[in-house]
Amino acid sequence: MREEVFEAIRKRRTVRDYTDEDVSEEQIDALLEMAMMAPNRLDRQPWHFFVIRDQELQEGLGDILVLHPHLASAPVVVAVGAQPEQSATWQMDVMAAIENMLIAATAMGLGTGVLANPESTLWRSAEEMLTEALHIPPQRGVHIPALVTVGHPAEELPPHSREDRFDQTKVHYGAWEERELQGQA
Numbered sequence: 792m793r794e795e796v797f798e799a800i801r802k803r804r805t806v807r808d809y810t811d812e813d814v815s816e817e818q819i820d821a822l823l824e825m826a827m828m829a830p831n832r833l834d835r836q837p838w839h840f841f842v843i844r845d846q847e848l849q850e851g852l853g854d855i856l857v858l859h860p861h862l863a864s865a866p867v868v869v870a871v872g873a874q875p876e877q878s879a880t881w882q883m884d885v886m887a888a889i890e891n892m893l894i895a896a897t898a899m900g901l902g903t904g905v906l907a908n909p910e911s912t913l914w915r916s917a918e919e920m921l922t923e924a925l926h927i928p929p930q931r932g933v934h935i936p937a938l939v940t941v942g943h944p945a946e947e948l949p950p951h952s953r954e955d956r957f958d959q960t961k962v963h964y965g966a967w968e969e970r971e972l973q974g975q976a
């Protein structure tokens with residue numbers, strides 16, 4: 792059990808190249824079930840998940856959020872939204888749900904990629920496109936801070952390892968020790 796969970800966490804990589812193979816409704820349902828198990832402040836569960844299988848919309852998003860061709864080529868894009876008025880920590884709550892989804896997808900042999908840059912002008916345009924296309928009533932105040940592409944990986948990425956990721960300079964047992972941090976003077 793422990794090894795399986797650790798393995799899925801290590802194997803989760805951002806996949807930006809997908810095969811034509813479809814992802815079933817059952818698979819998406821399982822991912823969203825895992826997403827909604829996530830911890831979230833005061834158990835407000837402020838999230839909403841929009842399952843998109845719409846080539847035109849995906850291409851439109853790809854055109855706005857340039858340099859992300861996998862938005863159009865992924866069989867499914869899950870737009871992850873939230874109602875900020877429901878929780879002051881909505882972005883953290885949403886990210887916890889997304890991470891659950893990514894790890895579950897990896898365990899199921901699927902690939903995923905997160906796209907998120909919610910403060911940017913381009914992102915706001917993408918959000919407007921989504922709000923309209925998904926018929927989200929503006930008075931609901933739904934924000935969409937992240938998109939998750941889901942599909943079967945067409946690329947094989949090496950799993951992360953302790954050697955490539957574990958950074959002792961980011962760990963503090965007790966107080967901050969002044970020392971040179973990686974990449975910082």
Ligand SMILES: Cc1cc2nc3c(=O)[nH]c(=O)nc-3n(C[C@H](O)[C@H](O)[C@H](O)COP(=O)(O)O)c2cc1C
Pocket residue numbers: 803804805806807859904905906907908
């Ligand atoms: C909040 C967030 C936003 C991200 N935005 C993008 C993005 O806009 N485009 C992209 O290609 N990848 C994006 N990623 C994926 C990161 O680039 C990726 O997680 C990072 O490079 C580490 O690689 P790994 O996921 O394979 O471990 C995002 C990831 C997170 C968590």
